[in-house]
Amino acid sequence: xxxxxxxxxxxxxxxxxxxxxxxxGSGKQQPGVFAFKEWAIVCDSIARGETSLIFRKxxxxxxxxxxxxxxxxxxxxxxxxxxxxxxxxxxxxxxMKPQRDPVVISVFVHVEFTTLVRELALLKSLEPLHILQxxxxxxxxxxxxxxxxxxxxxxxxxxxxxxxxxxxxxxxGCRSWVTLPPSPFDLRMEKVCSDEEQNRRRSLLAxxxxxx
Numbered sequence: 001x002x003x004x005x006x007x008x009x010x011x012x013x014x015x016x017x018x019x020x021x022x023x024x025g026s027g028k029q030q031p032g033v034f035a036f037k038e039w040a041i042v043c044d045s046i047a048r049g050e051t052s053l054i055f056r057k058x059x060x061x062x063x064x065x066x067x068x069x070x071x072x073x074x075x076x077x078x079x080x081x082x083x084x085x086x087x088x089x090x091x092x093x094x095x096m097k098p099q100r101d102p103v104v105i106s107v108f109v110h111v112e113f114t115t116l117v118r119e120l121a122l123l124k125s126l127e128p129l130h131i132l133q134x135x136x137x138x139x140x141x142x143x144x145x146x147x148x149x150x151x152x153x154x155x156x157x158x159x160x161x162x163x164x165x166x167x168x169x170x171x172x173g174c175r176s177w178v179t180l181p182p183s184p185f186d187l188r189m190e191k192v193c194s195d196e197e198q199n200r201r202r203s204l205l206a207x208x209x210x211x212x
Contacts (some may be wrong), residue, residue: 040078101167157189
C-alpha cells in the first residue's frame with residue numbers, strides 16, 4: 001500500500017524523513033533536501049527491489065574528511081555514463097538511456113546501517129544484495145592507498161509520481177551529495193520490499209560486519 005506523507009509526517013518519520021539540508025558546522029538552514037548521486041542503473045535496480053546495498057569509495061570533491069554516509073535518509077540522484085550495464089551482472093537489455101534534464105528522482109532510501117568493508121573476500125558473499133561486477137568492487141576497494149570500501153544497507157521506497165526537476169550546475173562535479181529544492185508535499189512513497197523480505201536480507205548480513 002502506498003503511503004502519502006504531509007510535511008509534518010515527513011519531518012517526524014524516522015524512515016521517510018524529508019530532511020532539511022544544513023551547512024556543516026554552521027547551524028544555518030538551507031532550503032532543500034539531500035540526495036545521493038548514484039549510477040542510474042543502480043538506482044533502477046534499487047527501485048526494482050534487486051539491490052539493497054550501496055558501495056562508495058569517495059570522489060575527489062568529498063572534502064578534507066573524505067566520504068562517509070553522513071545522512072540517514074535521502075533521495076537517489078541518478079547519474080549516467082556510457083557502458084554502465086557492462087559493469088553490472090545484468091543483461092544488455094537493461095541498459096539505461098541517458099536522461100539528464102530534467103532530473104528524474106524515483107527512489108528514496110533510509111540507511112539501516114553502515115560499515116567499512118576491510119576484507120575483499122567478504123564482498124563475494126554479498127552478491128544476492130547487489131548487481132555490480134566483482135571487478136568493479138575490487139577496483140573501488142583497491143583504489144588509492146587505503147584498501148577499504150564504504151557500505152550501506154538501505155530500505156528503499158518508490159516515489160509516485162516520480163519527481164522531475166531541472167538540471168542545475170550545483171548538481172555536477174565528483175561529489176556524492178547534492179542538495180535539491182524542497183520536495184513536493186504530495187509525494188507517495190511505497191516500500192520496495194515487504195517487511196519480511198527486508199528482514200531476510202538483513203539476516204544475510206548478520207555476523208559479517210560490525211554494525212555502526
